[in-house]
Amino acid sequence: MSRARTGRRLSLHGLPLRGRLTLMTTAVFAVLGCGLLLLNWLSARQLLEDNRHLVEPASVVDPARTESSPTATPQGSSVAAVLTSPAQDFEDFQHTVLSDLLLRSLLLLAVFTVLAGLLAWWGSSRSLHRLSQVTAAARRISTGSTLDERLGLTGPRDEVRELGNTFDAMLDRLDRSFTAQRRFTSHASHELRTPLTLQRTALEIPLAQGRVPADLRPAVQRALDANARSERLIAALLTLARGESGQLTPHPADLEDAARDALADLADEARTAGIRITADPTPAPVAGDPSLLRQIALNLLANAVRHNHRDGAATVTTGTVGGLAFIEVGNTGPVLDPDELPALFEPFQRGREHRSDGSGLGLAVVRAITLTHHGELTATPRPGGGLTVRVELPTAPGTGHPGPGT
Template sequence: MTEPRPLPRRSLRTRLALFYAAGIYVAGIVVLAVITVPLVGIQSTATGPARGSAPGVITGTGHGIGPHQLLVGSAIALVVLIPVALTGGWFVADRFLRPLRTITTTAKAISAGNLQQRLDLGEPADELTELGGVLDDLFARLHASFDAQRHFVANASHELRTPLAGLRTLLEVTLADPDADAVTLRSACEEALALGAHQERLVQALLALATSERGVTRFDTVDLAHIVEGVLAGRRDQAAERGIDLVEHLAPAVTAGDPRLVESLVANLIDNALRHNHPDGHVEITTQTSGARATLTISNSGPVIPGDQIQRLFHPFQRLAPERGSRRDGYGLGLAIVHAVARAHHATLTTTAPPEGGLAVTVRFAHPWQSAETETARIASLTREGAGRRTRPR
């Protein structure tokens, strides 16, 4: 059995025109009925002088408009009303859909690659203008996101290409040496393993950044003090080797979030404080509950950081001058991961650079119930928006 062919879909303009025309036609029928029905049965009267009567006195009556004449006149009026209603409906539909056509045309141009273009509907301020403003904001965020993605990919490619080129050069030089012995080959293998470990750490940092930017998928109750203790357990030896003094003020600070992401934030802050520090410097770590927020503060000694360069450190692959730290084993991703995790948890990130040098970073998380309420409200808002888009008449 062959399936029936689907009926051709009418355009929105056609459907609106028919809807408006039907409304005009029904209104015309109602008006015509209101006017003509009382005329049925009304008898005409004639006035004039009659023999033996005063002027202006009614002298007789005549027949009114008959049903036949009313029927014919009404039919003619209804026939004439059809093209009038269709024309009016088509005009009204065209007038109201004009901004929507502008939105569609511009959106097609923007989706083709011209992300700098905007709708800019202007006046009058109505629902379609509001939709245009929302779409303009969306296009602006997409433009910024695509630019950041291109910038990130370019920097990531550069960061990965450097160790790969070094590894290839090392292997080529070693293989080209005709006098290479076992000791030389072993040394080359050790350097290759070191370069491979460098690339592995870089890829892990890139994955951590991508995971942080994806957002929080689970909210568990976590204690910042407990997480800091766990992170410090694996870094005390490193601090002791460099002579860096660790000062801890760990009070319970309970919040809600993804434990792995919060641990990544703490680990990157501590690693950044240890890496960009002076020998015999210090790192001070404080966790506490302040008001309605759980607070983590990590401050360290180190080189002086210009105030106008602080925000740049939270972008991927951004480093200051080489003299900022005595070691170059970082990738410029640590603070970028911290910023992404804080933003995903709706936490407040505050950074200051003391005049004597170093950096102080404070992260303020909300209490568990506030974090859950914020995420629930966000999901509910997205759900309502999605439901509104699904149920909005076309």
């Protein structure tokens, strides 16, 4: 019994809110209708009992005459007259009236219960339509790259409109907060570039002129290496801030060119690490910021080279399919748990096996730039270890045709 009740509760909880409101309203109407029907039936019975004296008996026959002489019928047969009392006539009349009243009331209750269910479904649909608008807008905003969209609900000033206004106010605060964060990151990175450049110059000049004693050269070189890592980190932060800004002036670009530039930039690093790169770049025209799109290819390939095994492999493919341009980079490496993938695209997150020169911003930059260009990013662990990352972007107008390499 308890299992059946639990299953019933779970099935009701699985219904959408509109269905639960309809069932609740219909059930309330049916219960109240049954109560009203019962009260009406009892009232009718009481009224009949109170007015019993007004009902005329159907017939009263004298018993002596009935026993002594039969009544002739038109057909010539004789039938004994039936003795009928006023109490029995009234009971028959009352039973007939109450039975008909109950039957008709039940039929009307059934019809009006169905109508109540239909009206409840229609009313809940209209009431929840604006709530569905809030949900749809929240879903669009959560999957978009900016917080510019607002609900701006109109209509009656009810709870749904109050929810929409509260949601808009929350978006305003989030937008201001994220804008201030990006502005701070951008300004701080710009301000840090100048002293780092001066430090690097101050160290490189005496080192190049041979004025640094031999015992101090290792320390000076370590300082230069630290300076270079700081400059790379600042450059990555600036790129991340640009990618998250959502402010783009689209220009014609091609992911194939971005992939070729990345291959050229990382050729020496891949050769030193013993990574074999297989490339299949084909035209993948898009509209966007060419410098940011180059960062997508560069960061994906750098991630494939740096998070790899010695003598490992990496692949780079670009092309178009289904009206989308794509770049896909795969690499061998450590086995990844699918639950780890979302964290890899957060700032300053690294895999379990990483090199010391990584900033932990590469994949975060890729995600930010992809969202700003209204694209989609997917990451899939490889069965034997490693990762495959695919970025899909809308093709440039007039070039949405499938290309090779798909």
